[in-house]
Amino acid sequence: MDKKQITGSEALLRTLIAEGVDTIFGYPGGQVIPLYDCLYDYSDRLKHILVRHEQGATHAAQGYARVSGKTGVVLVTSGPGATNTITGIADAMMDSTPIVVISGQVPSPLLGSDAFQEIDVIGITQPITKWAYQIRKPEEIAWAVSRAFYIASTGRPGPVVIDFAKDAQTGHVDYVYEKISHIRSYQPIPETEEESIAAAASLINGAKKPFALVGQGVILSGAEKELLAFLEKADIPAASTVLGLSAMPSDYPLNKGMLGMHGNVGPNRKTNDCDVLIAIGMRFDDRVTGNLQAYARQAKIIHFDIDLSEIGKNVAVDIPVPGDARETLAAVTRLLKPASHTEWIHSFTADEQEEYEKVIAREIHPGGDRRLRMGEVVRKVSDAAGADAVLVTDVGQNQMMGVRYFRYSRTRSVVTSGGLGTMGFGLPAAIGAQEGAPDRTVCLFTGDGGLQMTLQELGTIMQEKLNVKIIVLNNHYLGMVRQWQELFFDKRYSATTMENPDFVAIARAYGIRSRLATTRGELDESIAEMFESDTAYMLVADVETQGMVYPMVPAGAAITHIILEREEVTRN
Amino acid sequence: MNTKQLYTVIIFSENTVGLLNQITIIFTRRQLNIETLSVSPSAIRGVHKFTITTFAEKDMMDKVVKQIDKRVDILKAYYNTDEDLVHQEIALYKVSTGLFMKMNGVEELIRKYNARILEINEDCLVLEKSGHYAETQALFEELSHSIGVLQFIRSGRIAITKSKVERLSDMLSAMERKINM
Ligand SMILES: Cc1ncc(C[n+]2csc(CCOP(=O)(O)OP(=O)(O)O)c2C)c(N)n1
Ligand SMILES: [Mg+2]
Numbered sequence: 001m002d003k004k005q006i007t008g009s010e011a012l013l014r015t016l017i018a019e020g021v022d023t024i025f026g027y028p029g030g031q032v033i034p035l036y037d038c039l040y041d042y043s044d045r046l047k048h049i050l051v052r053h054e055q056g057a058t059h060a061a062q063g064y065a066r067v068s069g070k071t072g073v074v075l076v077t078s079g080p081g082a083t084n085t086i087t088g089i090a091d092a093m094m095d096s097t098p099i100v101v102i103s104g105q106v107p108s109p110l111l112g113s114d115a116f117q118e119i120d121v122i123g124i125t126q127p128i129t130k131w132a133y134q135i136r137k138p139e140e141i142a143w144a145v146s147r148a149f150y151i152a153s154t155g156r157p158g159p160v161v162i163d164f165a166k167d168a169q170t171g172h173v174d175y176v177y178e179k180i181s182h183i184r185s186y187q188p189i190p191e192t193e194e195e196s197i198a199a200a201a202s203l204i205n206g207a208k209k210p211f212a213l214v215g216q217g218v219i220l221s222g223a224e225k226e227l228l229a230f231l232e233k234a235d236i237p238a239a240s241t242v243l244g245l246s247a248m249p250s251d252y253p254l255n256k257g258m259l260g261m262h263g264n265v266g267p268n269r270k271t272n273d274c275d276v277l278i279a280i281g282m283r284f285d286d287r288v289t290g291n292l293q294a295y296a297r298q299a300k301i302i303h304f305d306i307d308l309s310e311i312g313k314n315v316a317v318d319i320p321v322p323g324d325a326r327e328t329l330a331a332v333t334r335l336l337k338p339a340s341h342t343e344w345i346h347s348f349t350a351d352e353q354e355e356y357e358k359v360i361a362r363e364i365h366p367g368g369d370r371r372l373r374m375g376e377v378v379r380k381v382s383d384a385a386g387a388d389a390v391l392v393t394d395v396g397q398n399q400m401m402g403v404r405y406f407r408y409s410r411t412r413s414v415v416t417s418g419g420l421g422t423m424g425f426g427l428p429a430a431i432g433a434q435e436g437a438p439d440r441t442v443c444l445f446t447g448d449g450g451l452q453m454t455l456q457e458l459g460t461i462m463q464e465k466l467n468v469k470i471i472v473l474n475n476h477y478l479g480m481v482r483q484w485q486e487l488f489f490d491k492r493y494s495a496t497t498m499e500n501p502d503f504v505a506i507a508r509a510y511g512i513r514s515r516l517a518t519t520r521g522e523l524d525e526s527i528a529e530m531f532e533s534d535t536a537y538m539l540v541a542d543v544e545t546q547g548m549v550y551p552m553v554p555a556g557a558a559i560t561h562i563i564l565e566r567e568e569v570t571r572n
Numbered sequence: 573m574n575t576k577q578l579y580t581v582i583i584f585s586e587n588t589v590g591l592l593n594q595i596t597i598i599f600t601r602r603q604l605n606i607e608t609l610s611v612s613p614s615a616i617r618g619v620h621k622f623t624i625t626t627f628a629e630k631d632m633m634d635k636v637v638k639q640i641d642k643r644v645d646i647l648k649a650y651y652n653t654d655e656d657l658v659h660q661e662i663a664l665y666k667v668s669t670g671l672f673m674k675m676n677g678v679e680e681l682i683r684k685y686n687a688r689i690l691e692i693n694e695d696c697l698v699l700e701k702s703g704h705y706a707e708t709q710a711l712f713e714e715l716s717h718s719i720g721v722l723q724f725i726r727s728g729r730i731a732i733t734k735s736k737v738e739r740l741s742d743m744l745s746a747m748e749r750k751i752n753m
Contacts, residue, residue: 122590127597131644132590151644184747185586185647309638 008138008168009038011175015145018177023047025057029077031104034169052456056428058088061099063432066415071153072099079117089159090128094419098157100148107167108136121163130158136165138173146180155188156307192323199319200302201335209344210236211274216243217281223326224411230333235341239267241282246413256348260288261553262400266351268559280304281325284314294558358564359550371544374401374473382406384527389441394426394450397479400549402445424453430468448474448500458510461536470538507538514538576627583622584647584740598639610728648740659731663708665699666723685711
């Protein structure tokens, strides 16, 4: 073992390298200058992406983590640098994304004295992290940093904050890397009892109308293959949550689409028709369940999850299957009898047809000289990008249209803010996704509103010469809020109209090729141009101003109460 | 059905900074009032024990305890009702020495409540009594009505489970076994 006196800063960077880190998203400042100075010497091993705002660093780290499966790393200064990361940390907590945020902190003798740019980072971040720790002495670095990566990436992943006092950066230490792979108070994977595996298998073996709900847990545990084997052996139709998308390919026969408020009709209706509901690595969010009193009351429920506190939290469960989905799915599959549920699976077709006629066809083939619709833009870009592409979205109508109409063939293809619904997530997350999957095409769909929340990250794209395809679905409205106002607030459009800048001119100011598409012809041309070369592009699609995302289960309604078209609102 | 009752949450944790904050956040988010709280080192070196009482529904208690147990530095969290526990609180009462001495039946009072005199000087006197809430409260009321109480303080509950299962030590030894395997 090499053991010699080095600075705390160097000890931190060496630990990052030992943990497999090669990319850092960050922004310097007074309390991390020593660390950045040391980074100068390590620039051949640690690539630093200079973002334009610390929130961008956190979302970029999330995008990076979501596509690569590795832990994203953020480095910021104390005070405002740290507080600017809060939204991204909270987002990563809600969406189980492994990131480690390292914030500089005032020298330890000044702690608690309201020193310049001192803020109680641990106090602020404790409720929104898996773990938050303040390093005050260089001796703690090896232990705390390795522990941070272990906690962030194992079990149900999540964000970890390391608050790094300046004197611990400059102090010297006899450094030896120590890998942490066990913490006695932390059990990342709960024990699975044989009985629960057997009980789950027997319930499924007896089911006439089984239905599986696929969450991000499947992707996080790398259980995609095990999932398909499970579904195929017992012939079980499945649908995914927004974050579970791409765990199954879009064209997989047993994949019946998406759950939830703007999900597909079949999966929502069938949740209240199946006899055995099998939830895998999902947490019964209210955007998925609607009114809990009217949710799957007829079904026996099996819940696979790695997080014991999720089991029984929102929905009472008949058979809990705690554990890592990859192992538990395989174990249950071994006990399954091959089955065929042709008629049950076929029963999804009527819903699919109804949705196709009333919603999908109108959205992706509006035709004529109508204005562009979001759905058609998404589908055209998806077709041109190829099956391997990564979808990144912002939040709002653009997000729902993105996840509904993009098509996936490969896992880890969707990066979107699910639990927190953070506008401004998209652009920086796309930067991180491109860094995390440099060989894949990254397509970002964003709204005119959300884009302007983190617009400055175009500078990062410019500086890093990143190949991000940005599609602005410009409806000149805070569309999703406007949709609620149209449906539930008598069309009183309070604070939802947007006077927008010339996005094309903005993109060009950053040296990013850009074009406005108002007609179908311009759309086709600009899509072709966008994919012609391996450089960033901003396609500004001028879409209909008052488009709607359907189907829609109104907040708090039963999931079978689905609005499919405008007129139905008053009827329902 | 779902009715609120008093639960005692017992938590064992590593002795790290900021743990109390992590625990109270979870109570706060669920809008549970902490009735009493007691924190001290446990019998196991380096392990801290929290005893918290709160009024809640059973279903809520299940969820809250799982969310506490999930925190990285928490070793074990569980909850009990009063039947499962031997529990005590300790109370101190400061009264005027003169008035106390003039009171009728001082000795019976002390015996009846199983109280002790901890400190006495010419001005004031400090009594101590441990017991259940109702018991320490009864002495407080009796003193208040007769001679008045200058200061009163009651500790949080401390509790020990009656059952044969020792959840923490069982868990720790199971863990040791796993590591040594
Ligand atoms: C940071 C943040 N602020 C506010 C909201 C509430 N919100 C959700 S969707 C939405 C409208 C988004 O408008 P835009 O970005 O133009 O997308 P569109 O819905 O029009 O596609 C708003 C304001 C949010 N999700 N996040
Ligand atoms: Mg908009």
